[in-house]
Amino acid sequence: xxxxxxxxxxxxxxxxxxxxxxxxxxxxxxxxxxxxxxxxxxxxxxxxxxxxxxxxxxxxxxxxxxxxxxxxxxxxxxxxxxxxxxxxxxxxxxxxxxxxxxxxxxxxxxxxxxxxxxxxxxxxxxxxxxxxxxxxxxxxxxxxxxxxxxxxxxxxxxxxxxxxxxxxxxxxxxxxxxxxxxxxxxxxxxxxxxxxxxxxxxxxxxxxxxxxxxxxxxxxxxxxxxxxxxxxxxxxxxxxxxxxxxxxxxxxxxxxxxxxxxxxxxx
Amino acid sequence: xxxxxxxxxxxxxxxxxxxxxxxxxxxxxxxxxxxxxxxxxxxxxxxxxxxxxxxxxxxxxxxxxxxxxxxxxxxxxxxxxxxxxxxxxxxxxxxxxxxxxxxxxxxxxxxxxxxxxxxxxxxxxxxxxxxxxxxxxxxxxxxxxxxxxxxxxxxxxxxxxxxxxxxxxxxxxxxxxxxxxxxxxxxxxxxxxxxxxxxxxxxxxxxxxxxxxxxxxxxxxxxxxxxxxxxxxxxxxxxxxxxxxxxxxxxxxxxxxxxxxxxxxxxxxxxxxxxxxxxxxxxxxxxxxxxxxxxxxxxxxxxxxxxxxxxxxxxxxxxxxxxxxxxxxxxxxxxxxxxxxxxxxxxxxxxxxxxxxxxxxxxxxxxxxxxxxxxxxxxxxxxxxxxxxxxxxxxxxxxxxxxxxxxxxxxxxxxxxxxxxxxxxxxxxxx
Ligand SMILES: Nc1ncnc2c1ncn2[C@@H]1O[C@H](COP(=O)(O)OP(=O)(O)OP(=O)(O)O)[C@@H](O)[C@H]1O
Ligand SMILES: [Mg+2]
Numbered sequence: 001x002x003x004x005x006x007x008x009x010x011x012x013x014x015x016x017x018x019x020x021x022x023x024x025x026x027x028x029x030x031x032x033x034x035x036x037x038x039x040x041x042x043x044x045x046x047x048x049x050x051x052x053x054x055x056x057x058x059x060x061x062x063x064x065x066x067x068x069x070x071x072x073x074x075x076x077x078x079x080x081x082x083x084x085x086x087x088x089x090x091x092x093x094x095x096x097x098x099x100x101x102x103x104x105x106x107x108x109x110x111x112x113x114x115x116x117x118x119x120x121x122x123x124x125x126x127x128x129x130x131x132x133x134x135x136x137x138x139x140x141x142x143x144x145x146x147x148x149x150x151x152x153x154x155x156x157x158x159x160x161x162x163x164x165x166x167x168x169x170x171x172x173x174x175x176x177x178x179x180x181x182x183x184x185x186x187x188x189x190x191x192x193x194x195x196x197x198x199x200x201x202x203x204x205x206x207x208x209x210x211x212x213x214x215x216x217x218x219x220x221x222x223x224x225x226x227x228x229x230x231x232x233x234x235x236x237x238x239x240x241x242x243x244x245x246x247x248x249x250x251x252x253x254x255x256x257x258x259x260x261x262x263x264x265x266x267x
Numbered sequence: 268x269x270x271x272x273x274x275x276x277x278x279x280x281x282x283x284x285x286x287x288x289x290x291x292x293x294x295x296x297x298x299x300x301x302x303x304x305x306x307x308x309x310x311x312x313x314x315x316x317x318x319x320x321x322x323x324x325x326x327x328x329x330x331x332x333x334x335x336x337x338x339x340x341x342x343x344x345x346x347x348x349x350x351x352x353x354x355x356x357x358x359x360x361x362x363x364x365x366x367x368x369x370x371x372x373x374x375x376x377x378x379x380x381x382x383x384x385x386x387x388x389x390x391x392x393x394x395x396x397x398x399x400x401x402x403x404x405x406x407x408x409x410x411x412x413x414x415x416x417x418x419x420x421x422x423x424x425x426x427x428x429x430x431x432x433x434x435x436x437x438x439x440x441x442x443x444x445x446x447x448x449x450x451x452x453x454x455x456x457x458x459x460x461x462x463x464x465x466x467x468x469x470x471x472x473x474x475x476x477x478x479x480x481x482x483x484x485x486x487x488x489x490x491x492x493x494x495x496x497x498x499x500x501x502x503x504x505x506x507x508x509x510x511x512x513x514x515x516x517x518x519x520x521x522x523x524x525x526x527x528x529x530x531x532x533x534x535x536x537x538x539x540x541x542x543x544x545x546x547x548x549x550x551x552x553x554x555x556x557x558x559x560x561x562x563x564x565x566x567x568x569x570x571x572x573x574x575x576x577x578x579x580x581x582x583x584x585x586x587x588x589x590x591x592x593x594x595x596x597x598x599x600x601x602x603x604x605x606x607x608x609x610x611x612x613x614x615x616x617x618x619x620x621x622x623x624x625x626x627x628x629x630x631x632x633x634x635x636x637x638x639x640x641x642x643x644x645x646x647x648x649x650x651x652x653x654x655x656x657x658x659x660x661x662x663x664x665x666x667x668x669x670x671x672x673x674x675x676x677x678x679x680x681x682x683x684x685x686x687x688x689x690x691x692x693x694x695x696x697x698x
Contacts (some may be wrong), residue, residue, distance in 0.1 A: 117613070
């Protein structure tokens, strides 16, 4: 089931993320949490991978290791052939956190501009890019507002626009649509798919929603808690571009059922 | 309008509270005035009224008392025994009581001897005609007097002591004497309250009535003019805030950037705040005075004193602001591979701005106190501090209250001003 070839010495150029025997143990005072145990995963360039699993199974942990926000206890991981640290320094990825993490002293527009400022984009390009993205997430007329003037879902959309702003080839998204209503969520799903297809990005996407995972992903990684393990990887053989009709197809329901059952086994 | 409603309510409550407070503090004084005989009106009774009798001798008594009477002790002809008048004439005290001599000469060879207003008993001295020899040497600088026939022991109670007991049945009387008629302040407690010369808490409308004259007391050309004093003090406080704020930010940034520096300096910073300002001000003024910087010529001493007290809340608050960053935002910056300086300018610094202003607001009241104290401790005629001191010394209670209100309003105004700055520099904050 796992798509790894541990003995192969050749590194395929199309493999963007390679994770080998990754372990993550959080050591607290007198307690140890095994957040990831022997995780193996390869993500090809241009893939849309979803991580799904019960709360506390290590999805965020895995994403944070990829982003070099924390370091794994053991095992190896490469991003675009580099160490996560180098990938981070090279600004290979955009990260959407589980919470919006907006800077409260910056207007919505300025928040989206933040990475562009840091990465040295020109003043005009910053504005045009940020405004375009805000329009895309449906917040064009809110660009002057401060984050607290926005609803939770709107804030999360700003943070998505921000992650997209500098057009990273890899997107790490931690439950980006968790705070959205069903309708907005579906619209955002379509939008994300459009961007993904257009820009040929690679996306690692954490979600708790089975339909969302099935609708978006090319593969779904099902994880189990205590200790956090990759239980199963389900390929989603639904043709792209997907649209609202996809959601109503039989194949869609079958896949959803498969994921649901895999998750049920987990419990 | 809605924003001023709370202030309005507080104002009305304070004004309404002023009346019971004025009564609470004034009525005890009124009662005291009412009971204090010294403050009663006096009325002179003459012989024709027929009440001048002090008493009748039983052959041995020497003390006679007039009911509710005052016997003026400088009148040598007030007292009679039957038809003969007694002599009440204070002798010139002996030249000097040097604490060593025990012998004194008086003009007459009989009478009562008084030391410092207290009648001495025969046992205290031995009389040899004009010579009085004390058994114990009177203390240095004591006042010795001899009264030939009688001594007014208690003029208010009308108590006189005769040098010798008159013969049995002799009448002791005066041709005129004064009695206590009624309290000078009035017949009722309220009347006495209203006639108090100084009310510790005046009625609010009395204070209000003083406002215009108070403002007109000095012309604008005089540096003691109240508007000028207020401006001067606000200028002092504002320069304190500027200096204290700058020092506060710099220290806070240094503390956050270099932990060891914080560990080294923080105890000193705290210790600096335990020195009472009132003790510090004269020293500071003295030191600065040596460099020719005085309050008369420069705002700098006031600014330094005010800054000295107001920088501390700024440091504490700003350090907290620089540190209290959502770890997720630090992760975000890390994901952008942002440099430490970028993290500082784009995250820590803006996050600390509201904290800085909160600290500055806390420091404002302290800086105002600093400025006021500095003004009172220098012989400077400018500023509210000088005004308060002056009015307290001259006992203008209503004016002191006006100054208190002005200082309070100034404090509120300055805090509001800092709040305005905060709104300007931290526009993202919800209000
Ligand atoms: N900083 C940390 N220190 C200690 N333990 C941690 C830390 N972060 C996560 N854990 C533990 O690691 C495990 C996995 O956490 P993680 O946040 O990766 O879960 P998750 O799959 O993202 O859950 P959710 O769906 O609720 O977001 C949990 O048991 C959690 O208690
Ligand atoms: Mg998570």
